[in-house]
Amino acid sequence: xxxxxxxxxxxxxxxxxxxxxxxxxxxxxxxxxxxxxxxxxxxxxxxxxxxxxxxxxxxxxxxxxxxxxxxxxxxxxxxxxxxxxxxxxxxxxxxxxxxxxxxxxxxxxxxxxxxxxxxxxxxxxxxxxxxxxxxxxxxxxxxxxxxxxxxxxxxxxxxxxxxxxxxxxxxxxxxxxxxxxxxxxxxxxxxxxxxxxxxxxxxxxxxxxxxxxxxxxxxxxxxxxxxxxxxxxxxxxxxxxxxxxxxxxxxxxxxxxxxxxxxxxxxxxxxxxxxxxxxxxxxxxxxxxxxxxxxxxxxxxxxxxxxxxxxxxxxxxxxxxxxxxxxxxxxxxxxxxxxxxxxxxxxxxxxxxxxxxxxxxxxxxxxxxxxxxxxxxxxxxxxxxxxxxxxxxxxxxxxxxxxxxxxxxxxxxxxxxxxxxxxx
Amino acid sequence: xxxxxxxxxxxxxxxxxxxxxxxxxxxxxxxxxxxxxxxxxxxxxxxxxxxxxxxxxxxxxxxxxxxxxxxxxxxxxxxxxxxxxxxxxxxxxxxxxxxxxxxxxxxxxxxx
Numbered sequence: 001x002x003x004x005x006x007x008x009x010x011x012x013x014x015x016x017x018x019x020x021x022x023x024x025x026x027x028x029x030x031x032x033x034x035x036x037x038x039x040x041x042x043x044x045x046x047x048x049x050x051x052x053x054x055x056x057x058x059x060x061x062x063x064x065x066x067x068x069x070x071x072x073x074x075x076x077x078x079x080x081x082x083x084x085x086x087x088x089x090x091x092x093x094x095x096x097x098x099x100x101x102x103x104x105x106x107x108x109x110x111x112x113x114x115x116x117x118x119x120x121x122x123x124x125x126x127x128x129x130x131x132x133x134x135x136x137x138x139x140x141x142x143x144x145x146x147x148x149x150x151x152x153x154x155x156x157x158x159x160x161x162x163x164x165x166x167x168x169x170x171x172x173x174x175x176x177x178x179x180x181x182x183x184x185x186x187x188x189x190x191x192x193x194x195x196x197x198x199x200x201x202x203x204x205x206x207x208x209x210x211x212x213x214x215x216x217x218x219x220x221x222x223x224x225x226x227x228x229x230x231x232x233x234x235x236x237x238x239x240x241x242x243x244x245x246x247x248x249x250x251x252x253x254x255x256x257x258x259x260x261x262x263x264x265x266x267x268x269x270x271x272x273x274x275x276x277x278x279x280x281x282x283x284x285x286x287x288x289x290x291x292x293x294x295x296x297x298x299x300x301x302x303x304x305x306x307x308x309x310x311x312x313x314x315x316x317x318x319x320x321x322x323x324x325x326x327x328x329x330x331x332x333x334x335x336x337x338x339x340x341x342x343x344x345x346x347x348x349x350x351x352x353x354x355x356x357x358x359x360x361x362x363x364x365x366x367x368x369x370x371x372x373x374x375x376x377x378x379x380x381x382x383x384x385x386x387x388x389x390x391x392x393x394x395x396x397x398x399x400x401x402x403x404x405x406x407x408x409x410x411x412x413x414x415x416x417x418x419x420x421x422x423x424x
Numbered sequence: 425x426x427x428x429x430x431x432x433x434x435x436x437x438x439x440x441x442x443x444x445x446x447x448x449x450x451x452x453x454x455x456x457x458x459x460x461x462x463x464x465x466x467x468x469x470x471x472x473x474x475x476x477x478x479x480x481x482x483x484x485x486x487x488x489x490x491x492x493x494x495x496x497x498x499x500x501x502x503x504x505x506x507x508x509x510x511x512x513x514x515x516x517x518x519x520x521x522x523x524x525x526x527x528x529x530x531x532x533x534x535x536x
Contacts, residue, residue, distance in 0.1 A: 088488075269493055
């Protein structure tokens, strides 16, 4: 009996790996649709040697083809490592694979992620523990990959010392991340989905403090692509609609399970794949993708590398905590903030705050839409104020901000809830 | 090994919360920490629990262990006001649930 159960799990795992692997291969191969192999290689070289600080759009630094190639190869690498370690491809790992793919449009590349992953592996090796337990930290930990690139190529160190120092720091970062990530998750009590974003923000702040004390400064960087809305909308729509088709093929057109999925608060750890099934999770991912894309176009925004990164991350976390019901109020809050504050909703920072701000979706899920709107409103101010701390070396700046917002809001809300209970 | 003890304590906390949240206010707990595994035993009374709560509990405690989420999220269980029973299910190897309409007994085992 147990044997049959194990075989059925293995079969479903192979299926999930094939589907998510299919998206990775599609993204990789689609690079050839935009550029020739020669152009892709040239663009990739520029990407790999870029300091990659926030915001460095690889669509500008390289080209469409090389950026898609970079995204595809990183997603395949993440899947290969997961499969090699016999990891179950559930919500957290699907979120990690799409997040890595998304940030491969603006900050992560095959050069700057390796040393951080190696550092996490070293941690597990020294602790004589299975690397499987650390996979998610290794993948999300690549949030700090600009640190590797900036030290390697941005500070003008003599080579190969720059590259050696950059990678050594990458290994060090990866090595210290696991205990920090595990500890910091308590800070926001699981209400910030991009927990590593908070951990990486603190780590990035530590390293940036050292750099500044040696008069090493990171330049303010804003390289953002514009003018590709039509092509990129079609490209992204193809991906999102195929996710909805995958759901229909797996479990038909019934929406019963989806109604159940929408009832989850989304607070860590809510793995939709385990709780509601792979098919309905794919549907949720596709719907969230369209939701984000429609928002970007509706407010008059430009689809750039960072925006695609935001959309991919929202889609990935459609397997691990986010759904339209808990995400929309956050986006509304960010939008209201952009009407009242100094940022335009269509600006890159406005768009990224709306998309990545959904890291706080569990607040809506737990406490209702009004709290969600308030969280989005507060998040917009905090996220634009904290990038200086890590000098743009933490790609998950919204996760950093989300940690603070959740840590401030949750105890206040809970204290009032408790007082009400005591009064009764 | 230090983490193993902490994890076992948190598993016990989470299960104790499960009892209290379900209106069972008299709970006895014992903990066995052996070389290769740890076990937590809880017994409490008295409240009438719906069948679906018991069925869900059995399913959660016997769901496959998930190494992927362990190191990153284990600190969330048993540490705040929010239920993390699904996370607990991914941290334990097996669980027995006995309920006779009055007393609820839970035995949970986690291999190191």
